Amino acid sequence: MTTFVDRVELHVAAGNGGHGCASVHREKFKPLGGPDGGNGGDGGSVVLTVDAQVTTLLEYHHSPKRKATNGKPGAGGNRTGALGHDLVLLVPDGTVVLDREGNVLADLVGHGTSFVAAQGGRGGLGNAALSSARRKAPGFALLGEPGDARDIVMELKSVADVALVGYPSAGKSSLISVLSAAKPKIADYPFTTLIPNLGVVTAGDTVYTIADVPGLIPGASQGRGLGLEFLRHVERCSVLVHVLDCATLEPGRDPLTDLETIEAELSEYGGLDDRPRLVALNKIDVPDGQDIADLTRASLEERGYRVFEVSAASRKGLRELSFALAQIVGEARAAKPLEESTRIVLRPTAVDDEGFTIIEEDGVFRIRGVKPERWVRQTDFSNDEAVGYLADRLARLGVEDKLWKVGAHEGDTVVIGSDENSVVFDWEPTMAAGAEMLGRRGEDHRMETQRPAVDRRREKQKGRDAAEAEYLAFEALSSGRQASIEGDDEDS
Incomplete structure (x- = not known):
């Protein structure tokens, strides 16, 4: 038997980005042909997409952990790593995505609507992409970012x-079976309906959908019976129809009492007070059914309800009810605003936004920001040159300058990132020595085969001047020695 599941907890994990490659091109007569390490591929994302053919979340109930594939690392010869494949999860129309705290992340309505539940990690840059005029041969590459991982709840x-509400065995499934082409299970015992049934009704030029919600009983809003599990299915409806049983034999029950009980449960659940209500007095074809309907109709109309006397067996009153709905x-x-075309909302960065914040917590300076945290995740701390590159990036962003301003001193503890994923440093300021002195990390002087012509002329001229000065000094020394020798000969 097919099981209906309309609420699941799902753990989604995106793919990690591939690491960049640190490589130097080598071939015959070109032992140092320049950096040629390729970038890593991006990790795949986990995407939720609405599919009209999917009607339940049962698949994710049985398999609650989903992960996308990782990106591949880069390689020498400027070869970029392969991208990770996105994992597309098909969900029913009307799925609401929440986090573990109950905050709504997305409301997926309409075929094809998508939501990225977990973003794939970026691939790391290879040393070819990191090279520049000042850093000709980087001996490092950036690591790939880990993909997002989170727990979500789907409802x-x-x-x-239209939503049909009422007690179990009030005849809701019978009504939806004759109003539409739906074929729900119908039997003469309570809680026959265990899942919401949907049907499409055509009344004149209007086509609308109608839902048969499992029966409600007193205490449904607190979880008694099946009501709490399915009351959420009436939240999106435009109109509620109270289906009242005019032929019940249970003691203490009558149409007015049933109506008051169901309204109390709807009020307790909340959020449905603004929906218009209609009343369908059902089963008027059975003995005494018509008499009970006649006795209660006036009371219901005094309370402001539009009342329809119907019978699913004889189909009496169904046409009037259908056209009223x-x-x-x-x-x-008509009251809803027209759907607008997709718009892109641009939120420019504030003028005074530095891209990071620094907060002091018991003598520890914590740095939070998208860029600093991403740079830390991409740094290979086993490579001193990569660590130096990170220090340069942080200095250019203004982190060290801000640390000076907030009162940090050499040796203070600096933390970048959140408590769950952070890196701790003992701060050694470089601003005092001058960032320009530290900005030439990653240079390979063997690669400096060409320099400006002016510099080369100056060096040649310096060489000639030095050689001439050495020659003149040698001549002077030689002349002095010769004169000394001649003087000695004369004295002798």
């Missing part, structure tokens, strides 16, 4: 225009 809320649904649709 299915039926997308229907079509009118209300049409008015509700």
Whole structure:
């Protein structure tokens, strides 16, 4: 038997980005042909997409952990690593995505609507992409970023225009079976309906959907019976129809009492007070059914309800009910704003936004920001040159200058990142020595085969001047020695 599941907890993990490659091109007569390490590929993302053919979350109930593939690392010869494949999870129309705290992340309504539940990690840059005029042969590459991993909750809320509510065995499934082409299970015992049933109704020029919600009983809003599990399926409807049983034999029950009980549960659940209500007095074809309907109709109309006497067996009153519902649904649709085309919302960065924040916590300076945290994740701390590159990036961003301003001193503890994923440093300021003195990390002087012509002329001229001065000194020394020798000869 097919099981209906409309709420699941899912752990999603995106793929990690591939590491960049540190490589130097080598071939015959070119032992140092320049850096040629390729970039790593991006990791795959986990994407939720609405599919009209999917009606339940059962698949994720049985398999609650999903992970996308990782990106491949880069390679020499400027070869970029392969991208990780996105993992597309198909969900029913009307799925609401929440985090573990209950905050709504996305409301997926409409075929094809998508939401990225976990973003794949970026691939790290290879040393070819990191090279520059000042850093000709970097001996390091950036690491790939880890992909997002999170726990989410998915709840299915039926997308229907009309919701039928009432006690178990009030005849809701019978009504939806004759109003539409739906074929729900129908039997003469309570809680026959265990899942919401959807049907499509055509009334004149209006086509609308109608949902048969499992029966409600006193205490449903607190979890008694099946009501709490399925009350969420009436949240999206435009109109509620109270289906009241005029032929019940249970003691203490009558249409007015049933209505008051169901309204109390709807009020306790909350969020449905603004929906228009209709009342369908059902089963008027059975003995005493018509008499009970006649006795209660006046009381219901005094309370402001539009009342329809119907019978699913004889189909009496169904046409009037169907067209009344079509009118209300049409008015509700007309009152909604027209759907606008997709818009891109641009949120420019504030002028005074530095891209990071520094907070002192008991003598520890914590740095938070998208860029610093991403740079730390991409740094290979076993490579001194990579660590130096990170220090340069942080200095250019203004982190060290801000640390000076907030009162940090040499040797203080500096933490970058959150408590769960952070890196701790003993701060050694470089601003005092001058960032320009430390900005030439990653240079390979063997690669400096060409220099400006002016510099070469100056060096040649210096060489000639030095040689001439050495020659003159030698001549002077030689002349002095010769004169000394001649003087000695004369004295002798």
